[in-house]
Amino acid sequence: MTKLSGRIALVTGAAGVLGQAICKKLITEGAKVAVADIDAAKGGAFAQSLGTAAMFVPLDVTSEDSWRAAVGTVSQALGAPDILVNNAGYLKPANIEQATLADWRKTMQINGDGTFLGCKLGVEVMKARPKTLSSGVIINLSSAMGLRGRAPHPAYTASKAAIRLLTQSVAKHCGAEGYNIRVVAVLPGAIDSDMLRLNIPAGGTKDEFYAHTSTLNLVGRIGRPEDVANAITFLASDDASFMSGTDFPVDGGSTV
Numbered sequence: 001m002t003k004l005s006g007r008i009a010l011v012t013g014a015a016g017v018l019g020q021a022i023c024k025k026l027i028t029e030g031a032k033v034a035v036a037d038i039d040a041a042k043g044g045a046f047a048q049s050l051g052t053a054a055m056f057v058p059l060d061v062t063s064e065d066s067w068r069a070a071v072g073t074v075s076q077a078l079g080a081p082d083i084l085v086n087n088a089g090y091l092k093p094a095n096i097e098q099a100t101l102a103d104w105r106k107t108m109q110i111n112g113d114g115t116f117l118g119c120k121l122g123v124e125v126m127k128a129r130p131k132t133l134s135s136g137v138i139i140n141l142s143s144a145m146g147l148r149g150r151a152p153h154p155a156y157t158a159s160k161a162a163i164r165l166l167t168q169s170v171a172k173h174c175g176a177e178g179y180n181i182r183v184v185a186v187l188p189g190a191i192d193s194d195m196l197r198l199n200i201p202a203g204g205t206k207d208e209f210y211a212h213t214s215t216l217n218l219v220g221r222i223g224r225p226e227d228v229a230n231a232i233t234f235l236a237s238d239d240a241s242f243m244s245g246t247d248f249p250v251d252g253g254s255t256v
């Protein structure tokens, strides 16, 4: 018996680097997974590569109508989701002098509105879960950058900090209402990904950037997407049944 057998997961931004690793790991542990992304071509092809344990569902996380349609489609096809990973995210490096109001709004829409709507729909769909079943779980992707401001990232850091307190608030609400739902935030550090490589300084190389970044944590390497996927799979499982409301860094200790 695998840790997540019988569970239904919906992962947003699932066509991306971390999203793909998360979906694969959840399936390895027995879950059925809805691969949700705004990029239908990439998400559809990825879902197909996963076989019968996965389906693609189109989702724009910034739209409540899109969320309702996606959750309805998944509930009909697989069953009501009991694991929701709010993973879709957006980062555009631009310091306060470079960033436009449009940059700020796009970041806040995808990272902030998207996670808010995910939590709202997640609670709606999971709140009737009887206590005799495993808890519903909502996992929000914040970031190590949600703990400290960074000069090139005023919008991204603000959006990821917002996700941490959104997580706490939703977890406290679920607790107060007696819902069988846990809500946690995962804070990845520097993970080998397209998003990380957006941070390579002008004129620098990837190798130089990775070598330097590896010295900024206690493990001495760049994180792998699988490191985040492993943590998320643990948090989704009953092994984490006494964990809710808090931050879970996956950053090699870079924020200690």
Ligand SMILES: NC(=O)c1ccc[n+]([C@@H]2O[C@H](COP(=O)([O-])OP(=O)(O)OC[C@H]3O[C@@H](n4cnc5c(N)ncnc54)[C@H](O)[C@@H]3O)[C@@H](O)[C@H]2O)c1
Binding pocket: 012, 013, 014, 015, 016, 017, 018, 019, 036, 037, 038, 039, 059, 060, 061, 062, 086, 087, 088, 089, 090, 091, 110, 114, 141, 142, 143, 144, 187, 188, 189, 190, 191, 192, 193, 194, 195, 196
């Ligand atoms: N990569 C890192 O080092 C790192 C570190 C900390 C936190 N994170 C967070 O982890 C998450 C995943 O990061 P990643 O590196 O895999 O990013 P990525 O850019 O590879 O993937 C993001 C995915 O989100 C999708 N997406 C964008 N806008 C969307 C929308 N409106 N609706 C639905 N889907 C949308 C994209 O199509 C893409 O597939 C993000 O929330 C990111 O902020 C990443």
